[in-house]
Amino acid sequence: MPSLAVETKDIRKCFGDLCAVNNVNITVDNGEFFGFLGPNGAGKSTLIRMLTTVLKPTSGTAKVAGFDIVKEPGDVRRAIGVVPQTMSSDLDLTGRENMDIYGRFYEVPKKLRLKRTKELLEKVNLENKADDLVATYSGGMRRRLDIARVLVHRPEILFLDEPTAGLDPQSRRAVWDMLQSFRKEAELTIFLTTHYMDEAETLCGRVAIIDHGSIITKGTPDELKAAIPGNDIVVLNIEGDGEKALDAAGKEPYVHKANMDNSELRCYVDNGGDDAPLLMQAMGRLGVKVGSVAIQKQTLEDVFIHHTGRSIREEETRKVSMLLGAGVPQKWGR
């Protein structure tokens, strides 16, 4: 087995003048659960498509399971399982038939295929619906089937592109539990892209944050959060002059850093319990009305804000507005 599951060297993908992935360098160890976090349009799906050989890079190289993605695509495909962002199970077949046909694509012998299909359908709690048409499945069920399907041939590396996008919280949690269980049992390397920071924090051993095609920072979630000044974040909902409030908060000696996110003033402090009342007093002296106050622990969202000055949510809204305004169809970036 190669020492690294995934390795990229200055990999780049440009569509005309737009570079969706710009000189990305990452390594993923065997058995690791690696996450790629960023807003929509950051380049996550483009990168995963290159690594899974359905898109040729403009320049740079990458190896997956020790095989070059351009020179040895067939070997790469045999070693991986991929759950693309769009649910791809065939609606006209049953769950069992979907599993079976996928196993045939990977030339899994019949006896083994049947055995694994049964086991996997039980593990994803679809054994009772296995012989129903996929068209009757809910979104969560389809996603669970997509994941089970790509494990029939026991891949070395599992790629998941936004696996819980569009799912309700309960289904998301079920998918998380499933992935963690599969990884433990099969010693699977998992490469996941997501724009949900809670997903990245919960599942991933290491995370790379990407924006506009470039990696901003990478490391374990704790390492990334430790790089942000302070331990807590005091969040004030400002109902008055936000600029004035931001300016004043930035001048307080116990505030390492402050920024405004819509009407939320986020102040990075060492001890939220002690510093929150001080901030309230400061706002009171200014005459700025505060609607609510909360103390939060740092998240990967804060890491993103720290590096880019914008939140992931704000970035998604801005990008969607730009795309809709430009009349760009949903498949932009493909």
Added chain:
Amino acid sequence: MIMAVLMPIVYLVILGNSFQGKLKGLPVAVVNLDTGEYGRRVTETLTALQIGPETITVTRLADQTEAVEGVKDGLYKGAVIVPTDFTRRVNMKTGPEVGIFVDNTDQISENTLSGAITEAVGALRHDFNPVRPDRSVITARRVELYKSVDYDQTLVPGVVVMAIFMGTMITGVFNLVMDRFLGVDEAILMTPLTKADIVVGLVVSGFVITLAMAAIVLVASSWLTGLTLSNWLVQGTESMVVMALATLGLLSLMFLLMGRANHPRIMGVFSGFLNVIFFFPSGAVYPVQSFPGWLRKFALVNPEYYAVHALKSILFKAAPLSVVYGDILFLTGFTAVTMTLAVVTFKRTL
């Protein structure tokens, strides 16, 4: 935009040239067994038809069996046999006759041929007494080589081939185009399936459905038109062989043409256009001999032409497969070439 402008023009050109025009160049074998003057004059008159209005092209043969077999094999549209005692009968005024052996399964050609030859031969006349039957008038007796076929029945092969074409537009590569449009084709591209696996797999899946459709159309159209076969099992099996080859060929061609389309609307736009340029020059509705030279040349590379020709031979003449070897050979070669090109040109990445 460009296709929207070109399509009406192509429709006009193809349809206009498919249905108009006098038949020209109908191949006719002439056997003159007579040694006298009038036998020679019949031959000269037919040659004049070739040079002047170009209705026929004459091939002189010495053996009448060869001539008639040539009609059966499809080499000629008709054979004119001048009997050995023709000149004597003309001189003796004992009802001289020239035999015209015709391929009556092709009604339009047959009518043109019979009419032109009868008229030309009938011009060679003696003086006659109108009170009694004029036994000096030279007549041509029409001999039908096959069972009579109504015009609507002659359209059955064309309808079957059109059904095959329609099937190729909604199966095979269409599934790939839909998957691509819905964004689910990635799931296939990420598997170890090779280009050949994907192309051949989709073609074969389309083959099964399309061939079934064509078989249903063959049975239904035969029933509707009252077409009966002397041996349903043999002729049915032979027809299925031809239909199978035509299906594979057209499915492979569609894959080659549409393999990179990413919207089902593209296939919809092309379907009407391709149907016109393949169907009407196939000879299904009107003989290829009525087409201008450039359209006849196109017919030679049109797989539907060979499929229609083979089906007509099998259904109307009860011809064995050996008679349509040329058609089968072309369809087989066409399938091999188009399928190979479809695999080679298929793009295995997004």
